Amino acid sequence: QKKAGMRTGLQNGSYGYTNSGYSVYEEENDRLTESLRTKVSAIKSLSIEIGTEVKNQNKMLSEINDFDSTGGLLGATMGRLRTLSRGSQTKLLCYMMLFSLFVFFVIYWIIKLR
DSSP: OHHHHHHHHHHHTOSSBOTTSOBHHHHHHHHHHHHHHHHHHHHHHHHHHHHHHHHHHHHHHHHHHHHHHHHHHHHHHHHHHHHHHHHOHHHHHHHHHHHHHHHHHHHHHHHHHO
16 A cells, blocks of 8 residues: 555656645755755855964063073073172172262263253
């Protein structure tokens, strides 16, 4: 009996087709295709944004590396200053006093000229 029912469906030509000849399955297929197209477009824009973000992160990372090398240079300079300051406290104190006197006389001279 099932075979007879299938044959009558084939003979009548009514296997899911409407009167206009357009299949319900084709409509479903078109809807799914459009949905897929929308999702692919969203994934494309997301991957472009990810690429841009990766470029920005790489740029920031290179700047951090530059900053790190600057920090190493500053650390070496601070080490030299510590070594210099341990050498002789009296010389350092004398230089500071002479510098202070020099600044004082420069300021006095500027005020006197006005």
